[in-house]
Amino acid sequence: MSIDKVAQLAGVSTATVSRVLNGNPGVKPATRDKVLAAIAACEYQPNLLARQLRTSRSRMLLVLVSSITNPFCAGVVRGIEEEAENQGYHILLCNSESRLHRESAYLQLLSGKVVDGVITMDAIDCLPGLTTLIGNAPWVQCGEGNTGYNASSVTIDNHAAAVSAIEYLSQKGYQRIAMISGDLRYLYSQQREAGYRAARGAAWQAVARADGLEYQAGYQAMAELFSGDEKPDAVFAISDSLAGGALHYAHERGLRVPDDVAVMGFDGVPFGAVTTPPLTTVQQPMHQLGVRSVQLLMARIDNPQSEPVDEILPWEIQRRGSA
Amino acid sequence: MSIDKVAQLAGVSTATVSRVLNGNPGVKPATRDKVLAAIAACEYQPNLLARQLRTSRSRMLLVLVSSITNPFCAGVVRGIEEEAENQGYHILLCNSESRLHRESAYLQLLSGKVVDGVITMDAIDCLPGLTTLIGNAPWVQCGEGNTGYNASSVTIDNHAAAVSAIEYLSQKGYQRIAMISGDLRYLYSQQREAGYRAARGAAWQAVARADGLEYQAGYQAMAELFSGDEKPDAVFAISDSLAGGALHYAHERGLRVPDDVAVMGFDGVPFGAVTTPPLTTVQQPMHQLGVRSVQLLMARIDNPQSEPVDEILPWEIQRRGSA
DNA sequence: CTGAAAGCGCTTACAG
């Protein structure tokens, strides 16, 4: 079932078979039909590996996420897959769990020509060696805008969004606004926390850092915020998942949301619409983040000389019942 | 940066370079060192495509899931990735959204030798053409045990688990136990619904079919169950996500859970631990489902003549506050 | 419009 068999069957050269396979216009209809018949007859399936080796184009993209269970990541990945499909690309998803070993194993596929480019959603700054593995291969950072690399990026303005979230809470009359922050190796954590501090200025502040991205971490951080003497009357969490854990803590302690304590999230993931009460949050354009990442990556693949671009997408505050 | 360059640099043949690259023992230490030095000197990176073409082994696995945002799928995928990594394999995740076009595009990678085998988590029965695309390639079904294919499978006993869930609710004293079922194209939906009906026997029954896998669908189904005259006092949902939507409906209507209505889920995904109240559910061995899928697939890859095996894993009822 | 031939970058019998 190789191209040679087809050529034999059709009584033409392999070059001709290849031409009809690739839709090359310069083939006489009669011969094309002969070839097509032969292809059907022997149920020929092209060996993509050979094609990729020859053309040095795999039409595959590597996507590095820290956690696939993170609904924000999942939302972005959907956007990536959709646009990749439009462009005739397949994606190879690496759920790194931030494990260096696994990430570098996948990045080897880049230098090994198995993929044409990579989209990273992880904190790349603190993963030494990875950037050298990527080298000058087409690369876009999604959700993280670390500078100093030969990479494009697509993000939102995390600082501004955090400032705006705090202002929203202030306008609602909340006084003691605390924050559940996250892993500061991520640029977005730094930026959102900085936004919180900037917005608070000289006002009352309290920050608890969640250990991880899961609900449980949000629950713990909330407990920490409520362990002191001065309880917050509002909490701004760096992600909806963490906010979900915070809500759980509030319910468990009999705190009414938003009357006793308001909770505000970040991301705008689906489950935020069905929490009790539904979560007020900063809605990120997840789908569009994915779509634009692919488009910027394609630009780099098609023209490696082109300048990397840093794109910033809009966000909006989604008002629901929790704050 | 091909093997030829390295060979030249080291003053040996390409065969020798290949041998040290592959850890072939029959190489004189002195020459091995020369080669290693040359590899380092020119920062040689092997072209994996060429290697794969030559050896007809890609060490990549295709994983077809219907929805990556489904936390049950995500949990299984983590198990898959972990075991794949142990075996030196990479995975290619296809988030099909049950779209035939996308699934067949990915399955082409199978016939195209880009992947060595496939794990499907989707309802394959009703996707005509896909099974012929798979042909006799190494294949295992995970979570779905359709028979009649040349595939291994790993599942739980969905019927028994559903029966047991209903018995649990009965023993708790609930009388009018309803069910939120799902898409009957999935075998697991059929099996769990059949288990429900078998367990109820002549007792009061009500089934609402959720339209989709998201919270929202569970909310709608719950609304449907409560629209009639005879309200249920307990609801068994076919998945935790759907149960989450049901909980939301209950809260919205001021129904106390589990006093006014009990809610029981299925899957045992992480967020079930932080709902209000936490979700009583049937815990599936997600991680192990993934691990065993990979192992069974490896068996088929290493020995295509081996018989497919159908493996059934244990489940358990996870008691929490909602029922 | 079509074919003969080279080549993508590896690995692997086969000799020696």
Next chain:
DNA sequence: CTGAAAGCGCTTACAG
């Protein structure tokens, strides 16, 4: 222990 050579299955100038 090492090398020359064939070959994996394609595509693509280059002729004609």
